[in-house]
Amino acid sequence: MKVVEINDVYKTYHDTEVEVKAVNGVTLSFEKGDFAVIVGPSGSGKTTLLNLIGGLDQPTGGEIIVAGHRLSELKPSELIDFRMEHVGFVFQSYNLIPVLTASENVGFILNLQKWPKEKRKARTDEMLASVGLSDRHNSRPSQLSGGQQQRVAVARALAPRPEFILADEPTANLDTKSAETLLDIMEKLNHDEKMTFIFSTHDIRVMKRARRVITLEDGRIVSDVRVNNN
Amino acid sequence: MITSIAWKNVWRNRTRSLTVIAAVTVGVFAGVFAMAAINSSIVQRIDAAVNEELSHIQINSKEFRSSSDLKNVIPEPEKVISVLQNIPEVTRIAERIIVRGIASTSAGSTGVEITGINVGGEEEMFTLKTRLIPGTGSYFGSDTRLNSAFIGEKLAKELYIIRYILTEESFGTLEESGVPSSVAEKLKPLENQRFTTEKKLTEAITGLLSARESKEYGMMIREAAWSYREGSRIILTFLDADDNQTGAAFRICGIFRTNNDLFEAMSVFVPENELRRLTGLGEGEYHRIIARLADNDLTDRITPEVTEALPGLEVMNWKEIQTDLAMIADYMNQIYGIFMALILAALAFGIVNTMLMSVLERTRELGMLSAIGMNRRRVFSMIMLESIFLSVVGGVAGMVVSGVVIGITGHTGINLVKYSEGMEAFGYSAHLYPTIGADFFMILTVLIVITGILSAIYPARKALQLNPVEALRGE
Numbered sequence: 001m002k003v004v005e006i007n008d009v010y011k012t013y014h015d016t017e018v019e020v021k022a023v024n025g026v027t028l029s030f031e032k033g034d035f036a037v038i039v040g041p042s043g044s045g046k047t048t049l050l051n052l053i054g055g056l057d058q059p060t061g062g063e064i065i066v067a068g069h070r071l072s073e074l075k076p077s078e079l080i081d082f083r084m085e086h087v088g089f090v091f092q093s094y095n096l097i098p099v100l101t102a103s104e105n106v107g108f109i110l111n112l113q114k115w116p117k118e119k120r121k122a123r124t125d126e127m128l129a130s131v132g133l134s135d136r137h138n139s140r141p142s143q144l145s146g147g148q149q150q151r152v153a154v155a156r157a158l159a160p161r162p163e164f165i166l167a168d169e170p171t172a173n174l175d176t177k178s179a180e181t182l183l184d185i186m187e188k189l190n191h192d193e194k195m196t197f198i199f200s201t202h203d204i205r206v207m208k209r210a211r212r213v214i215t216l217e218d219g220r221i222v223s224d225v226r227v228n229n230n
Numbered sequence: 231m232i233t234s235i236a237w238k239n240v241w242r243n244r245t246r247s248l249t250v251i252a253a254v255t256v257g258v259f260a261g262v263f264a265m266a267a268i269n270s271s272i273v274q275r276i277d278a279a280v281n282e283e284l285s286h287i288q289i290n291s292k293e294f295r296s297s298s299d300l301k302n303v304i305p306e307p308e309k310v311i312s313v314l315q316n317i318p319e320v321t322r323i324a325e326r327i328i329v330r331g332i333a334s335t336s337a338g339s340t341g342v343e344i345t346g347i348n349v350g351g352e353e354e355m356f357t358l359k360t361r362l363i364p365g366t367g368s369y370f371g372s373d374t375r376l377n378s379a380f381i382g383e384k385l386a387k388e389l390y391i392i393r394y395i396l397t398e399e400s401f402g403t404l405e406e407s408g409v410p411s412s413v414a415e416k417l418k419p420l421e422n423q424r425f426t427t428e429k430k431l432t433e434a435i436t437g438l439l440s441a442r443e444s445k446e447y448g449m450m451i452r453e454a455a456w457s458y459r460e461g462s463r464i465i466l467t468f469l470d471a472d473d474n475q476t477g478a479a480f481r482i483c484g485i486f487r488t489n490n491d492l493f494e495a496m497s498v499f500v501p502e503n504e505l506r507r508l509t510g511l512g513e514g515e516y517h518r519i520i521a522r523l524a525d526n527d528l529t530d531r532i533t534p535e536v537t538e539a540l541p542g543l544e545v546m547n548w549k550e551i552q553t554d555l556a557m558i559a560d561y562m563n564q565i566y567g568i569f570m571a572l573i574l575a576a577l578a579f580g581i582v583n584t585m586l587m588s589v590l591e592r593t594r595e596l597g598m599l600s601a602i603g604m605n606r607r608r609v610f611s612m613i614m615l616e617s618i619f620l621s622v623v624g625g626v627a628g629m630v631v632s633g634v635v636i637g638i639t640g641h642t643g644i645n646l647v648k649y650s651e652g653m654e655a656f657g658y659s660a661h662l663y664p665t666i667g668a669d670f671f672m673i674l675t676v677l678i679v680i681t682g683i684l685s686a687i688y689p690a691r692k693a694l695q696l697n698p699v700e701a702l703r704g705e
Contacts, residue, residue, distance in 0.1 A: 095702070112231075
């Protein structure tokens with residue numbers, strides 16, 4: 001079942017005197033349960049493609065369909081609701097809300113989605129347990145290590161049961177042990193909950209775990225390889 | 231949730247928030263306290279004018295104010311009294327005989343307005359008796375050997391009834407007041423010397439003491455040297471009802487001190503029967519009838535009622551008689567408005583600056599919030615609430631501090647004796663008892679919240695203009 005369909009998508013920037021084609025005619029789709037990485041050198045368009053898939057940015061050409069929504073047809077306010085309902089984001093620099101505890105950060109989107117308090121608490125507890133942080137409910141981000149913060153970010157992204165998770169360089173700021181722990185958790189969630197993960201990364205540790213590796217160069221797909229890591 | 235985050239965000243940078251809150255607190259306190267001090271000064275002046283000088287409504291013949299003819303009495307005074315008695319808001323009524331004349335002693339003379347009062351009823355009408363300077367008499371006491379007159383301190387000074395003598399007793403008073411013995415020693419050459427005016431005593435003191443000592447102890451020395459010879463007399467001269475010059479000696483039965491130099495200098499109160507006898511006015515003839523109302527605020531409503539009921543007479547209320555005072559009272563709302571605007575403008579600038587800094591340094595976080603699904607309305611509400619919290623915490627703290635300080639100073643008073651000469655020349659007390667109505671605090675609270683909301687608009691718009699992709703890159 002296709003979660004994301006990308007048809008001949010372009011993204012051109014005119015910020016400078018030179019026209020930059022960050023994404024140049026990409027056609028691609030992701031199936032439910034994919035554990036895919038998008039790799040490529042800096043400036044190859046990885047993050048731009050991720051932003052387009054997540055509805056953070058609009059393509060200058062082509063079409064992106066996510067969970068039946070044509071993103072180009074959505075208004076900015078509808079795009080925000082779309083992101084809340086369908087996309088989970090994990091950022092390179094964790095981006096937790098510093099004034100909230102781990103538990104409150106995980107429950108934040110559930111709160112925006114107006115989940116009842118009891119259900120929200122149960123889901124928050126479940127997600128914190130799944131990332132191995134049951135004992136850090138009341139810790140603020142500043143009281144957690146980088147690895148722990150990123151695990152909270154993963155729990156936050158997964159809590160509302162999105163269609164897929166977009167993770168932009170999630171391990172870039174983590175040491176080997178923390179990165180491996182995080183990837184173990186993501187792999188387990190992918191396996192147990194059939195959650196779709198789409199990474200953009202340079203990290204070889206992530207590539208080794210991926211079951212699909214898409215390589216971008218100058219905004220174009222140069223390879224799309226399925227790997228059997230089992 | 232948004233409320234909780236907004237509250238927590240306020241305390242994210244504790245030092246900055248506390249600095250802004252402290253600034254708002256000080257600003258609100260300064261504004262409210264200054265307002266309360268001005269308000270008290272005006273309220274005290276109005277109360278004094280109504281309670282001691284004018285009452286609320288004065289009724290006399292149409293010609294009386296412009297002419298000194300004693301024959302301008304009120305025709306049918308019983309009708310006036312009947313009209314006033316039928317108005318429930320009128321609490322007291324008094325009749326007066328008023329004569330313009332000259333008060334003199336062997337040392338000086340001056341023009342005065344002599345008011346014949348019903349001594350018994352007067353105490354209920356005016357509180358002037360409470361202004362009696364201790365040791366100057368017993369108001370209109372039982373000694374009826376001679377006509378009695380109750381006069382103001384300023385007039386007493388002009389007629390040289392008050393003198394200044396540093397007696398042995400005065401030096402004792404100075405010692406009790408804490409004046410150093412070295413200062414008292416310097417003043418010894420002045421002992422038992424008589425000074426006819428305060429100015430002459432001041433000049434003598436300045437010649438003996440240093441400038442600092444004169445400034446610090448001058449007032450105490452003048453108070454200690456203040457001297458009045460009990461039983462002093464004045465001669466009151468005026469025209470009687472037939473335009474013949476008449477007059478009599480009056481024993482001073484007391485000297486009153488108010489905050490109004492002009493009133494003190496012009497007013498002489500004598501028993502009505504004495505003045506009636508001297509002027510030859512008939513029984514039941516009065517120049518003026520005055521009425522007190524239950525409340526100052528009733529003045530504007532009751533005056534037209536009385537005017538309509540008494541078409542042939544001149545009916546004036548205290549606002550019409552003392553137009554300057556009425557103007558100040560009426561301008562109070564504008565003064566309130568200006569003060570409030572200044573307080574709120576200072577508050578707004580502080581909040582805008584702080585919120586703008588807060589938004590700009592949270593660019594990445596706001597981008598993230600937008601990315602994960604926090605819509606524009608919620609982002610706007612969050613920034614708005616942060617601003618309101620900052621304003622309200624500072625504003626409420628400022629009002630609490632103001633309330634406490636106004637409560638204390640309203641009880642103890644603020645002594646502005648140093649500036650008393652200038653203030654009392656215009657009828658204002660040198661002792662202020664700051665006061666302000668609860669409605670002022672309520673209005674201010676609402677305005678502070680509105681200011682918080684308005685101050686948040688610009689920073690909140692800035693937050694909404696952020697592009698999540700650029701914000702997440704930290705640009």
